[in-house]
Amino acid sequence: MTTLETVDRGELHGFLHRPDAAPIATLALTHGAGSNCDTVLLRAVAEGFAEAGVQVLRFDLAYRVRRPKGPPHPSRAAEDRLGIADVVATLRKDYPNDGPVLLGGHSYGGRQASMLAAEDPQLVNGLILLSYPLHPPKKPEKLRTEHLPALATPTVVVHGSKDEFATTDEMRSALELIPAATRLVEFDGAKHDLGVTKYPVVEHTVAAAFELFGISPH
Template sequence: MTELLQKQGVRGQLHRPEGDPVAGLVLTHGAGSNCDTKLLRAMAEGFVERGVLVLLFDLPFRQRRASGPPHPSRAAEDREGVAEAVAVMRDFGPEPVWAGGHSYGGRQASMLAAEVPAGIDALLLLSYPLHPPAKPEKPRTDHFPDLRTPAVIVHGSKDPFATTEEMESALELIPGTTILVEFDGARHDLAPDKFPVVDRAVAAMFDLLQRREK
């Protein structure tokens, strides 16, 4: 069941599983879109089938205007938007609560997890934008050494924001547990209708959950 949600400054879609949820997941979008994308809808459907309560939500920059990229000077507001979405999910009661998103949205979630380690139980980072296209000399990894939250990183080998080798090297900077899910030939959009992105992402997140419970 899907319903529109607007609560505590959070705007999005709540996707409910049948029965009591086994976990909660808040997912957001990249710099050029909103929460109603093919990738995020596919992820919501896949996680709901496994009993996860899923919230797809728009970041504050997208709530302010329907199009256009975020401004770097207001990125902290977008991280606060992730924190508010996590708080809304916790109000619904599922445990654990996971957070993440596509590209820019995933980056902001990971930065929030580095700043507030206890706030998020695990991360799902879809096409993490490791550096601007064709600019590997500008890595977006300053917070990686402070990231202790377990994370699943879903990456396509043809993503212009990072090569597989660059991603593997960057993940060595993270002290927390990481699982890299790689798709040969996938680009930044991950093409969930072409690659088994959802199935493998769901499996990897539940693998993290099992590791935590041991």
């Protein structure tokens, strides 16, 4: 059993999933461009981690807190990263436990999370990037890899083989740029949304994260 709480503190809006026993880790989880933290994917991943003993806060990025619809604006991406940092700080202060603190995000949210972790290696103990948007669709020359050589945080990347934002080979090449330990979890046939109702995304993501980050289940 797990419990779900709505969190609404002005700049922080989201949902906290609590396991039925003392948490073994904490995960802050956010969404991609144009959506919010209440997507099918994020709900499923959050619940899967909570059932495995991890407390999870899935939260809205700063641009989504400001307005209910529309994509983020590139000129304000730094504000989204600042908001992520504030959420991590809030979790450490208000929901502490002895386990690792993790940060995850789908697409744009994962990219901003990884950029923030590259800037601050002490931010979290591990990253979970769901469908990292390596480049815009049909524009493989516009790689979003500049920060990866500075990323010292262990990272799990969950990728669908039919994701238009990266081929599997492109993703493997990108992960080689990261000096920290990485795991690539691939689903053959999955697209950018990862098809969580069709593929065992939750189970494999939780397993990869526990293995890479050294988390022992209850």
